[in-house]
Amino acid sequence: MLKIDLNGLISTVAASTAAIVAIVSGLLFSRLLSLSSEKNGILRRLNELKADIDLRREQFLEISDWLLWDDAKDFINEHAYEIIMNGTNFEELVNTEEYPYRSTDELRPFIQKLIDVKEDFHKIIEEINEGDEFADNFNDFYQNTKLRYSDRRFYYETLFKLFDTEIMKGSSTYGYLNTYLPDVSLPTSNEYRTKKSERDRLEGEIKNIEYQIDVQKKSLINYEKPDGLWSGLLVIIYSCTVGVIWPVTLLPYPSNIFDDYLTKWVVLGWFISALFALFSYLAWSTYRLTRK
Known part of the structure; x- marks a missing residue:
C-alpha cells in the first residue's frame, strides 16, 4: 500500500x-x-x-358630503312645495340630466329628514293654533321652540318660510300656500366652484x-x-x-x-x-x- x-x-x-x-x-x-x-x-x-x-380619501369624502348637502338643499328649496304640500313623491321630481345631477338614492336621506321634521312642525303649529303666539322670525322660533330635531335647522327654516308666507297671504288654517316660490340658490358661488374643483383634484x-x-x-x-x-x-x-x-x-x-x-x-x-x-x-x- x-x-x-x-x-x-x-x-x-x-x-x-x-x-x-x-x-x-x-x-x-x-x-x-x-x-x-x-x-x-x-x-x-x-x-x-x-x-x-x-x-x-378623507378630504375627498368631506368635500363630497359638503357638495351633496349643498345640492340637496337646492333640491329641497326648489321642490319643497310639491313634496310637503302636494305629497309628491320626490323620485318623480328627480331628473339626473338636469342640475343637481343627483340620484334618488343620494337625495333620499335628506328628503326623509325633511318628512320627519314636517311631522314635528305639524305638532308645533297645532300648539300655536291652540293659543301660543307664532314667532315673528325664524331665529326666535328656532331658539324659543322645543324642537325634536334641534340639529336640523335648515329643514325647520324651510318649513317656517312656507308657513310664514301663508300667514302673509292671510290664510287662517294650517295648510300651505299654493303659490309658494322657493328661494333657489344655484351653485354659482365661488365656494361651491372651489369645492368642486378641489374634489376633482x-x-x-x-x-x-x-x-x-x-x-x-x-x-x-x-x-x-x-x-x-x-x-x-x-x-x-x-x-x-x-x-x-x-x-x-x-x-x-x-x-x-x-x-x-x-x-x-x-x-x-x-x-x-x-x-x-x-x-x-x-x-x-x-x-x-x-x-x-
Missing part, C-alpha cells in the same frame, strides 16, 4: 475551500442586505402612500396614488421571491460539507488505516466538485444579472 502524508493536502484543501466559500458567502450576504434594504424602502414607501391616500390624486401603490406592490413581489438566494445557500452548504467539514474530520490523518492514494483522489475530487459548484453558481448569477 502506497504511504503518503496527506495532512498538508487535506489542510490546504480545507483552507482553500473555506476561503472561496467565505468570498461567495460575502457576496451572497451583501446581496441579502441590499435586497432587505430595498424591500424595506418599498415597504416604507407603501406605508407613506397608504397614509397619503387615506388622508386624500383630489379624485385625480387618489387615482395617481392608487397606481403608485399597485406599482410598489408588484415590485415587492419580486423581492419576496428573489432569484438565486436559496440555490446559493445550497451551494455554500455543499461546498462547506465536502470541502471543509469532511476533510477536517480526517485530521490528523492516520497512518496504515486507509488507502492513501485513494484518499488523496477522493479529497481532490470533492474539492474539485465544490469549486465547480461555486463557480457554476457565480457564472449562472452573472448570466442572469447581465441578461436582465
Whole structure:
C-alpha cells in the first residue's frame, strides 16, 4: 500500500475551500442586505402612500358630503312645495340630466329628514293654533321652540318660510300656500366652484396614488421571491460539507488505516466538485444579472 502524508493536502484543501466559500458567502450576504434594504424602502414607501391616500380619501369624502348637502338643499328649496304640500313623491321630481345631477338614492336621506321634521312642525303649529303666539322670525322660533330635531335647522327654516308666507297671504288654517316660490340658490358661488374643483383634484390624486401603490406592490413581489438566494445557500452548504467539514474530520490523518492514494483522489475530487459548484453558481448569477 502506497504511504503518503496527506495532512498538508487535506489542510490546504480545507483552507482553500473555506476561503472561496467565505468570498461567495460575502457576496451572497451583501446581496441579502441590499435586497432587505430595498424591500424595506418599498415597504416604507407603501406605508407613506397608504397614509397619503387615506388622508386624500378623507378630504375627498368631506368635500363630497359638503357638495351633496349643498345640492340637496337646492333640491329641497326648489321642490319643497310639491313634496310637503302636494305629497309628491320626490323620485318623480328627480331628473339626473338636469342640475343637481343627483340620484334618488343620494337625495333620499335628506328628503326623509325633511318628512320627519314636517311631522314635528305639524305638532308645533297645532300648539300655536291652540293659543301660543307664532314667532315673528325664524331665529326666535328656532331658539324659543322645543324642537325634536334641534340639529336640523335648515329643514325647520324651510318649513317656517312656507308657513310664514301663508300667514302673509292671510290664510287662517294650517295648510300651505299654493303659490309658494322657493328661494333657489344655484351653485354659482365661488365656494361651491372651489369645492368642486378641489374634489376633482383630489379624485385625480387618489387615482395617481392608487397606481403608485399597485406599482410598489408588484415590485415587492419580486423581492419576496428573489432569484438565486436559496440555490446559493445550497451551494455554500455543499461546498462547506465536502470541502471543509469532511476533510477536517480526517485530521490528523492516520497512518496504515486507509488507502492513501485513494484518499488523496477522493479529497481532490470533492474539492474539485465544490469549486465547480461555486463557480457554476457565480457564472449562472452573472448570466442572469447581465441578461436582465
